[in-house]
Amino acid sequence: MATTMIIAEHGGPEMFKPEDREIGDPGAGEIRIRHEAAGLNFIDVYQRTGLYPMELPHALGMEAAGVVEAVGEGVTHLKEGDRAAYASAPPGAYCEARVMPAAQVCKLPDAISFEEGAAMMLKGLTVQYLFHRTTPISKGDTVLFHAAAGGVGLIACQWARDEGIRLIGTAGTDEKCRLAEEHGAETCINYRDEDWPARVRELTDGKGVHVVMDAVGKDTFEGSLNSLRPLGMMISFGNASGPVPPFNIAELGGKGSLKITRPTLFTHIADHATCQEMAGMLMSKVESGAVKIRIDQRFPLTDVAEAHRTLEARKTTGSTVLTM
Structure with missing residues:
Protein backbone atom coordinates (compact mmCIF):
# COMPACT_ATOMS: atom_id res chain seq x y z
CA MET A 1 0.00 0.00 0.00
CA LYS A 123 12.91 22.09 -14.41
CA GLY A 124 16.44 21.19 -15.48
CA LEU A 125 15.37 19.26 -18.56
CA THR A 126 13.21 22.25 -19.47
CA VAL A 127 16.27 24.51 -19.29
CA GLN A 128 18.23 22.01 -21.37
CA TYR A 129 15.73 22.10 -24.24
CA LEU A 130 15.34 25.89 -23.98
CA PHE A 131 19.08 26.45 -24.45
CA HIS A 132 19.99 23.52 -26.69
CA ARG A 133 16.98 22.18 -28.60
CA THR A 134 14.68 25.10 -29.46
CA THR A 135 16.68 27.74 -31.33
CA PRO A 136 20.42 28.29 -31.84
CA ILE A 137 21.87 30.31 -28.94
CA SER A 138 25.54 31.25 -29.08
CA LYS A 139 28.01 32.47 -26.51
CA GLY A 140 27.51 36.22 -26.12
CA ASP A 141 23.82 36.19 -27.13
CA THR A 142 21.30 37.91 -24.86
CA VAL A 143 18.29 36.11 -23.40
CA LEU A 144 15.36 37.61 -21.47
CA PHE A 145 14.07 35.14 -18.86
CA HIS A 146 10.87 35.79 -16.90
CA ALA A 147 10.35 34.46 -13.36
CA ALA A 148 14.12 34.28 -13.03
CA ALA A 149 14.04 33.49 -9.29
CA GLY A 150 11.79 30.44 -9.61
CA GLY A 151 12.85 26.82 -9.84
CA VAL A 152 13.37 26.88 -13.61
CA GLY A 153 14.70 30.42 -13.52
CA LEU A 154 17.53 29.85 -11.06
CA ILE A 155 18.71 26.84 -13.06
CA ALA A 156 18.52 28.94 -16.24
CA CYS A 157 20.56 31.77 -14.67
CA GLN A 158 23.35 29.35 -13.77
CA TRP A 159 23.14 27.52 -17.09
CA ALA A 160 23.49 30.78 -19.01
CA ARG A 161 26.46 31.89 -16.90
CA ASP A 162 28.18 28.53 -17.44
CA GLU A 163 27.76 28.82 -21.22
CA GLY A 164 28.69 32.49 -21.60
CA ILE A 165 25.17 33.66 -22.43
CA ARG A 166 23.99 37.04 -21.20
CA LEU A 167 20.75 36.59 -19.24
CA ILE A 168 18.46 39.46 -18.27
CA GLY A 169 15.85 38.32 -15.77
CA THR A 170 12.58 39.63 -14.42
CA ALA A 171 11.01 38.94 -11.03
CA GLY A 172 8.33 40.45 -8.77
CA THR A 173 10.37 41.67 -5.79
CA ASP A 174 13.78 43.21 -5.18
CA GLU A 175 14.68 40.17 -3.06
CA LYS A 176 13.90 37.80 -5.92
CA CYS A 177 15.89 39.99 -8.31
CA ARG A 178 18.94 39.81 -6.03
CA LEU A 179 18.55 36.03 -5.87
CA ALA A 180 18.52 35.75 -9.68
CA GLU A 181 21.61 37.95 -9.95
CA GLU A 182 23.42 35.87 -7.32
CA HIS A 183 22.75 32.80 -9.49
CA GLY A 184 24.09 34.28 -12.72
CA ALA A 185 21.65 36.80 -14.19
CA GLU A 186 23.56 39.84 -15.43
CA THR A 187 20.63 42.04 -14.39
CA CYS A 188 17.19 41.30 -13.01
CA ILE A 189 14.34 43.79 -13.43
CA ASN A 190 11.57 44.15 -10.84
CA TYR A 191 8.61 44.15 -13.22
CA ARG A 192 6.33 45.66 -10.54
CA ASP A 193 8.47 48.80 -10.24
CA GLU A 194 9.81 49.35 -13.75
CA ASP A 195 8.66 49.55 -17.37
CA TRP A 196 10.57 46.34 -18.03
CA PRO A 197 10.32 46.29 -21.88
CA ALA A 198 11.80 49.80 -21.93
CA ARG A 199 14.51 48.74 -19.50
CA VAL A 200 15.35 45.72 -21.68
CA ARG A 201 15.75 48.05 -24.67
CA GLU A 202 18.00 50.30 -22.61
CA LEU A 203 20.16 47.35 -21.51
CA THR A 204 20.57 46.23 -25.13
CA ASP A 205 21.36 49.65 -26.62
CA GLY A 206 17.92 49.76 -28.20
CA LYS A 207 18.41 46.51 -30.13
CA GLY A 208 16.40 44.04 -28.04
CA VAL A 209 17.29 40.51 -27.02
CA HIS A 210 17.96 37.51 -29.24
CA VAL A 211 15.58 35.18 -27.36
CA VAL A 212 12.79 35.54 -24.79
CA MET A 213 11.99 32.57 -22.54
CA ASP A 214 8.54 33.21 -21.06
CA ALA A 215 6.61 30.86 -18.76
CA VAL A 216 4.43 33.62 -17.31
CA GLY A 217 2.05 33.85 -20.28
CA LYS A 218 -0.76 36.40 -20.48
CA ASP A 219 0.77 39.17 -18.36
CA THR A 220 4.14 39.28 -20.14
CA PHE A 221 3.40 38.18 -23.69
CA GLU A 222 3.08 41.57 -25.40
CA GLY A 223 6.04 43.03 -23.55
CA SER A 224 8.10 39.98 -24.44
CA LEU A 225 7.45 40.47 -28.15
CA ASN A 226 8.38 44.14 -27.77
CA SER A 227 11.68 43.14 -26.15
CA LEU A 228 12.94 41.14 -29.14
CA ARG A 229 15.33 42.35 -31.80
CA PRO A 230 14.46 41.72 -35.48
CA LEU A 231 14.49 37.98 -36.29
CA GLY A 232 14.38 37.23 -32.55
CA MET A 233 12.75 34.11 -31.10
CA MET A 234 9.93 34.11 -28.56
CA ILE A 235 9.73 30.85 -26.57
CA SER A 236 6.41 30.75 -24.73
CA PHE A 237 6.64 27.70 -22.48
CA GLY A 238 4.12 28.29 -19.68
CA ASN A 239 0.99 30.09 -18.49
CA ALA A 240 1.59 31.05 -14.85
CA SER A 241 -0.52 34.21 -15.20
CA GLY A 242 -3.08 32.59 -17.53
CA PRO A 243 -3.19 31.49 -21.16
CA VAL A 244 -1.89 33.85 -23.84
CA PRO A 245 -4.94 35.35 -25.62
CA PRO A 246 -5.35 35.04 -29.39
CA PHE A 247 -3.26 37.51 -31.36
CA ASN A 248 -2.80 38.53 -34.99
CA ILE A 249 0.17 36.60 -36.39
CA ALA A 250 0.86 39.51 -38.75
CA GLU A 251 2.19 41.38 -35.72
CA LEU A 252 5.29 39.21 -35.89
CA GLY A 253 6.13 40.67 -39.29
CA GLY A 254 5.51 44.22 -38.16
CA LYS A 255 7.78 43.83 -35.15
CA GLY A 256 10.75 42.61 -37.18
CA SER A 257 10.01 39.18 -38.67
CA LEU A 258 9.90 37.62 -35.22
CA LYS A 259 9.63 33.88 -34.59
CA ILE A 260 7.52 32.22 -31.92
CA THR A 261 7.17 28.69 -30.58
CA ARG A 262 5.17 26.99 -27.84
CA PRO A 263 7.17 23.87 -26.84
CA THR A 264 6.53 21.33 -24.11
CA LEU A 265 9.13 19.23 -22.32
Whole structure:
Protein backbone atom coordinates (compact mmCIF):
# COMPACT_ATOMS: atom_id res chain seq x y z
CA MET A 1 0.00 0.00 0.00
CA ALA A 2 1.13 3.55 -0.67
CA THR A 3 -0.42 6.90 0.16
CA THR A 4 -1.35 8.74 -3.04
CA MET A 5 -2.72 12.29 -3.31
CA ILE A 6 -5.51 12.37 -5.89
CA ILE A 7 -8.12 14.76 -7.24
CA ALA A 8 -11.60 13.56 -8.18
CA GLU A 9 -12.59 16.81 -9.90
CA HIS A 10 -10.88 19.95 -11.18
CA GLY A 11 -10.75 22.93 -8.88
CA GLY A 12 -8.72 24.52 -6.11
CA PRO A 13 -6.06 23.03 -3.82
CA GLU A 14 -8.81 21.71 -1.55
CA MET A 15 -9.51 19.05 -4.19
CA PHE A 16 -6.57 16.93 -3.00
CA LYS A 17 -7.47 13.85 -0.99
CA PRO A 18 -5.20 11.05 0.28
CA GLU A 19 -5.92 7.52 -0.86
CA ASP A 20 -4.16 4.27 0.07
CA ARG A 21 -3.50 2.29 -3.10
CA GLU A 22 -2.19 -1.15 -3.90
CA ILE A 23 0.93 -0.78 -6.03
CA GLY A 24 1.39 -4.16 -7.71
CA ASP A 25 4.21 -5.34 -9.91
CA PRO A 26 5.63 -3.69 -13.04
CA GLY A 27 4.69 -5.00 -16.46
CA ALA A 28 6.78 -4.98 -19.62
CA GLY A 29 8.64 -1.68 -20.01
CA GLU A 30 7.71 -0.55 -16.48
CA ILE A 31 9.35 -0.13 -13.09
CA ARG A 32 8.12 0.12 -9.53
CA ILE A 33 9.77 3.01 -7.68
CA ARG A 34 9.51 4.01 -4.03
CA HIS A 35 9.79 7.78 -3.75
CA GLU A 36 11.95 9.73 -1.34
CA ALA A 37 10.73 13.12 -2.65
CA ALA A 38 8.54 14.58 -5.39
CA GLY A 39 8.77 17.91 -7.19
CA LEU A 40 6.19 20.68 -7.50
CA ASN A 41 5.63 22.48 -10.82
CA PHE A 42 3.15 24.85 -12.42
CA ILE A 43 2.03 22.12 -14.80
CA ASP A 44 0.57 20.43 -11.71
CA VAL A 45 -1.56 23.52 -11.10
CA TYR A 46 -2.71 23.57 -14.73
CA GLN A 47 -3.81 19.95 -14.44
CA ARG A 48 -5.53 20.48 -11.10
CA THR A 49 -7.55 23.48 -12.34
CA GLY A 50 -8.48 21.87 -15.65
CA LEU A 51 -6.48 24.26 -17.85
CA TYR A 52 -4.88 21.02 -19.01
CA PRO A 53 -7.89 18.65 -18.78
CA MET A 54 -7.36 15.05 -17.73
CA GLU A 55 -9.47 12.03 -16.96
CA LEU A 56 -10.40 11.94 -13.27
CA PRO A 57 -9.91 10.73 -10.60
CA HIS A 58 -6.14 10.93 -11.01
CA ALA A 59 -2.95 11.45 -9.04
CA LEU A 60 -0.89 14.50 -9.99
CA GLY A 61 2.83 15.22 -10.05
CA MET A 62 5.31 14.95 -12.92
CA GLU A 63 8.72 14.51 -11.25
CA ALA A 64 10.19 12.58 -8.34
CA ALA A 65 13.21 10.62 -7.12
CA GLY A 66 13.60 7.41 -5.18
CA VAL A 67 14.76 3.80 -5.32
CA VAL A 68 13.78 1.26 -7.98
CA GLU A 69 12.07 -1.71 -6.26
CA ALA A 70 11.39 -3.87 -9.32
CA VAL A 71 11.78 -3.79 -13.10
CA GLY A 72 9.55 -5.30 -15.76
CA GLU A 73 10.45 -7.26 -18.85
CA GLY A 74 12.54 -5.38 -21.38
CA VAL A 75 13.89 -2.74 -19.00
CA THR A 76 17.69 -2.76 -19.32
CA HIS A 77 18.86 0.71 -18.22
CA LEU A 78 17.67 0.28 -14.62
CA LYS A 79 17.79 -2.50 -12.05
CA GLU A 80 16.41 -3.18 -8.59
CA GLY A 81 18.12 -0.99 -6.00
CA ASP A 82 19.11 1.79 -8.39
CA ARG A 83 18.72 5.39 -7.28
CA ALA A 84 16.59 7.08 -9.92
CA ALA A 85 14.83 10.31 -10.82
CA TYR A 86 12.42 11.35 -13.54
CA ALA A 87 10.22 13.89 -15.20
CA SER A 88 7.61 11.82 -16.96
CA ALA A 89 4.03 11.33 -18.04
CA PRO A 90 1.54 10.16 -16.98
CA PRO A 91 1.05 12.27 -13.83
CA GLY A 92 1.23 10.40 -10.55
CA ALA A 93 4.37 11.45 -8.66
CA TYR A 94 2.43 12.65 -5.59
CA CYS A 95 2.67 9.27 -3.93
CA GLU A 96 4.89 7.11 -1.77
CA ALA A 97 5.38 4.53 -4.54
CA ARG A 98 4.10 3.79 -8.03
CA VAL A 99 4.40 1.56 -11.08
CA MET A 100 5.23 3.63 -14.16
CA PRO A 101 6.82 3.53 -17.63
CA ALA A 102 10.60 3.15 -17.38
CA ALA A 103 11.76 4.92 -20.54
CA GLN A 104 12.01 8.44 -19.04
CA VAL A 105 13.32 7.32 -15.63
CA CYS A 106 17.05 8.05 -15.27
CA LYS A 107 19.74 6.75 -12.96
CA LEU A 108 20.59 9.29 -10.27
CA PRO A 109 24.29 9.67 -9.41
CA ASP A 110 25.24 9.19 -5.76
CA ALA A 111 26.52 12.79 -5.65
CA ILE A 112 22.99 14.15 -6.21
CA SER A 113 20.53 13.83 -3.31
CA PHE A 114 17.00 12.50 -3.71
CA GLU A 115 15.58 15.94 -2.93
CA GLU A 116 17.81 17.53 -5.57
CA GLY A 117 16.79 14.82 -8.03
CA ALA A 118 13.10 15.44 -7.36
CA ALA A 119 13.58 19.20 -7.71
CA MET A 120 15.71 19.26 -10.85
CA MET A 121 14.39 16.85 -13.46
CA LEU A 122 11.40 18.65 -14.97
CA LYS A 123 12.91 22.09 -14.41
CA GLY A 124 16.44 21.19 -15.48
CA LEU A 125 15.37 19.26 -18.56
CA THR A 126 13.21 22.25 -19.47
CA VAL A 127 16.27 24.51 -19.29
CA GLN A 128 18.23 22.01 -21.37
CA TYR A 129 15.73 22.10 -24.24
CA LEU A 130 15.34 25.89 -23.98
CA PHE A 131 19.08 26.45 -24.45
CA HIS A 132 19.99 23.52 -26.69
CA ARG A 133 16.98 22.18 -28.60
CA THR A 134 14.68 25.10 -29.46
CA THR A 135 16.68 27.74 -31.33
CA PRO A 136 20.42 28.29 -31.84
CA ILE A 137 21.87 30.31 -28.94
CA SER A 138 25.54 31.25 -29.08
CA LYS A 139 28.01 32.47 -26.51
CA GLY A 140 27.51 36.22 -26.12
CA ASP A 141 23.82 36.19 -27.13
CA THR A 142 21.30 37.91 -24.86
CA VAL A 143 18.29 36.11 -23.40
CA LEU A 144 15.36 37.61 -21.47
CA PHE A 145 14.07 35.14 -18.86
CA HIS A 146 10.87 35.79 -16.90
CA ALA A 147 10.35 34.46 -13.36
CA ALA A 148 14.12 34.28 -13.03
CA ALA A 149 14.04 33.49 -9.29
CA GLY A 150 11.79 30.44 -9.61
CA GLY A 151 12.85 26.82 -9.84
CA VAL A 152 13.37 26.88 -13.61
CA GLY A 153 14.70 30.42 -13.52
CA LEU A 154 17.53 29.85 -11.06
CA ILE A 155 18.71 26.84 -13.06
CA ALA A 156 18.52 28.94 -16.24
CA CYS A 157 20.56 31.77 -14.67
CA GLN A 158 23.35 29.35 -13.77
CA TRP A 159 23.14 27.52 -17.09
CA ALA A 160 23.49 30.78 -19.01
CA ARG A 161 26.46 31.89 -16.90
CA ASP A 162 28.18 28.53 -17.44
CA GLU A 163 27.76 28.82 -21.22
CA GLY A 164 28.69 32.49 -21.60
CA ILE A 165 25.17 33.66 -22.43
CA ARG A 166 23.99 37.04 -21.20
CA LEU A 167 20.75 36.59 -19.24
CA ILE A 168 18.46 39.46 -18.27
CA GLY A 169 15.85 38.32 -15.77
CA THR A 170 12.58 39.63 -14.42
CA ALA A 171 11.01 38.94 -11.03
CA GLY A 172 8.33 40.45 -8.77
CA THR A 173 10.37 41.67 -5.79
CA ASP A 174 13.78 43.21 -5.18
CA GLU A 175 14.68 40.17 -3.06
CA LYS A 176 13.90 37.80 -5.92
CA CYS A 177 15.89 39.99 -8.31
CA ARG A 178 18.94 39.81 -6.03
CA LEU A 179 18.55 36.03 -5.87
CA ALA A 180 18.52 35.75 -9.68
CA GLU A 181 21.61 37.95 -9.95
CA GLU A 182 23.42 35.87 -7.32
CA HIS A 183 22.75 32.80 -9.49
CA GLY A 184 24.09 34.28 -12.72
CA ALA A 185 21.65 36.80 -14.19
CA GLU A 186 23.56 39.84 -15.43
CA THR A 187 20.63 42.04 -14.39
CA CYS A 188 17.19 41.30 -13.01
CA ILE A 189 14.34 43.79 -13.43
CA ASN A 190 11.57 44.15 -10.84
CA TYR A 191 8.61 44.15 -13.22
CA ARG A 192 6.33 45.66 -10.54
CA ASP A 193 8.47 48.80 -10.24
CA GLU A 194 9.81 49.35 -13.75
CA ASP A 195 8.66 49.55 -17.37
CA TRP A 196 10.57 46.34 -18.03
CA PRO A 197 10.32 46.29 -21.88
CA ALA A 198 11.80 49.80 -21.93
CA ARG A 199 14.51 48.74 -19.50
CA VAL A 200 15.35 45.72 -21.68
CA ARG A 201 15.75 48.05 -24.67
CA GLU A 202 18.00 50.30 -22.61
CA LEU A 203 20.16 47.35 -21.51
CA THR A 204 20.57 46.23 -25.13
CA ASP A 205 21.36 49.65 -26.62
CA GLY A 206 17.92 49.76 -28.20
CA LYS A 207 18.41 46.51 -30.13
CA GLY A 208 16.40 44.04 -28.04
CA VAL A 209 17.29 40.51 -27.02
CA HIS A 210 17.96 37.51 -29.24
CA VAL A 211 15.58 35.18 -27.36
CA VAL A 212 12.79 35.54 -24.79
CA MET A 213 11.99 32.57 -22.54
CA ASP A 214 8.54 33.21 -21.06
CA ALA A 215 6.61 30.86 -18.76
CA VAL A 216 4.43 33.62 -17.31
CA GLY A 217 2.05 33.85 -20.28
CA LYS A 218 -0.76 36.40 -20.48
CA ASP A 219 0.77 39.17 -18.36
CA THR A 220 4.14 39.28 -20.14
CA PHE A 221 3.40 38.18 -23.69
CA GLU A 222 3.08 41.57 -25.40
CA GLY A 223 6.04 43.03 -23.55
CA SER A 224 8.10 39.98 -24.44
CA LEU A 225 7.45 40.47 -28.15
CA ASN A 226 8.38 44.14 -27.77
CA SER A 227 11.68 43.14 -26.15
CA LEU A 228 12.94 41.14 -29.14
CA ARG A 229 15.33 42.35 -31.80
CA PRO A 230 14.46 41.72 -35.48
CA LEU A 231 14.49 37.98 -36.29
CA GLY A 232 14.38 37.23 -32.55
CA MET A 233 12.75 34.11 -31.10
CA MET A 234 9.93 34.11 -28.56
CA ILE A 235 9.73 30.85 -26.57
CA SER A 236 6.41 30.75 -24.73
CA PHE A 237 6.64 27.70 -22.48
CA GLY A 238 4.12 28.29 -19.68
CA ASN A 239 0.99 30.09 -18.49
CA ALA A 240 1.59 31.05 -14.85
CA SER A 241 -0.52 34.21 -15.20
CA GLY A 242 -3.08 32.59 -17.53
CA PRO A 243 -3.19 31.49 -21.16
CA VAL A 244 -1.89 33.85 -23.84
CA PRO A 245 -4.94 35.35 -25.62
CA PRO A 246 -5.35 35.04 -29.39
CA PHE A 247 -3.26 37.51 -31.36
CA ASN A 248 -2.80 38.53 -34.99
CA ILE A 249 0.17 36.60 -36.39
CA ALA A 250 0.86 39.51 -38.75
CA GLU A 251 2.19 41.38 -35.72
CA LEU A 252 5.29 39.21 -35.89
CA GLY A 253 6.13 40.67 -39.29
CA GLY A 254 5.51 44.22 -38.16
CA LYS A 255 7.78 43.83 -35.15
CA GLY A 256 10.75 42.61 -37.18
CA SER A 257 10.01 39.18 -38.67
CA LEU A 258 9.90 37.62 -35.22
CA LYS A 259 9.63 33.88 -34.59
CA ILE A 260 7.52 32.22 -31.92
CA THR A 261 7.17 28.69 -30.58
CA ARG A 262 5.17 26.99 -27.84
CA PRO A 263 7.17 23.87 -26.84
CA THR A 264 6.53 21.33 -24.11
CA LEU A 265 9.13 19.23 -22.32
CA PHE A 266 7.30 15.97 -22.96
CA THR A 267 7.73 16.27 -26.74
CA HIS A 268 11.48 16.62 -26.27
CA ILE A 269 11.86 13.66 -23.90
CA ALA A 270 9.43 11.30 -25.65
CA ASP A 271 12.31 9.36 -27.21
CA HIS A 272 14.12 7.23 -24.61
CA ALA A 273 17.64 7.83 -25.92
CA THR A 274 17.11 11.57 -26.27
CA CYS A 275 15.71 11.81 -22.74
CA GLN A 276 18.70 9.96 -21.29
CA GLU A 277 21.12 12.18 -23.24
CA MET A 278 19.41 15.36 -22.02
CA ALA A 279 19.43 14.07 -18.44
CA GLY A 280 23.13 13.24 -18.76
CA MET A 281 23.94 16.84 -19.65
CA LEU A 282 21.83 18.15 -16.76
CA MET A 283 23.36 15.77 -14.23
CA SER A 284 26.88 16.62 -15.41
CA LYS A 285 26.25 20.31 -14.78
CA VAL A 286 24.89 19.56 -11.29
CA GLU A 287 27.72 17.16 -10.42
CA SER A 288 30.33 19.69 -11.57
CA GLY A 289 28.81 22.45 -9.44
CA ALA A 290 28.04 24.65 -12.46
CA VAL A 291 24.36 24.34 -11.54
CA LYS A 292 23.26 24.09 -7.92
CA ILE A 293 19.70 23.03 -7.16
CA ARG A 294 18.21 25.44 -4.65
CA ILE A 295 15.31 24.03 -2.61
CA ASP A 296 13.62 26.76 -0.59
CA GLN A 297 10.32 25.07 0.33
CA ARG A 298 9.58 21.60 1.69
CA PHE A 299 6.13 20.22 2.46
CA PRO A 300 5.03 16.77 3.63
CA LEU A 301 3.25 14.85 0.87
CA THR A 302 -0.10 15.17 2.65
CA ASP A 303 0.31 19.00 2.76
CA VAL A 304 0.36 19.26 -1.04
CA ALA A 305 -2.67 21.58 -1.00
CA GLU A 306 -0.72 24.17 0.99
CA ALA A 307 2.23 23.72 -1.36
CA HIS A 308 -0.06 24.56 -4.31
CA ARG A 309 -1.42 27.63 -2.53
CA THR A 310 2.09 28.90 -1.88
CA LEU A 311 3.16 28.32 -5.49
CA GLU A 312 0.10 30.03 -6.95
CA ALA A 313 0.57 33.03 -4.65
CA ARG A 314 4.09 33.41 -6.11
CA LYS A 315 5.55 33.16 -2.63
CA THR A 316 8.15 30.58 -3.63
CA THR A 317 11.75 30.94 -4.71
CA GLY A 318 13.89 28.20 -6.16
CA SER A 319 12.37 24.71 -6.11
CA THR A 320 9.75 23.12 -3.87
CA VAL A 321 9.69 19.44 -2.91
CA LEU A 322 7.20 17.14 -1.24
CA THR A 323 8.77 14.79 1.29
CA MET A 324 7.55 11.27 1.97
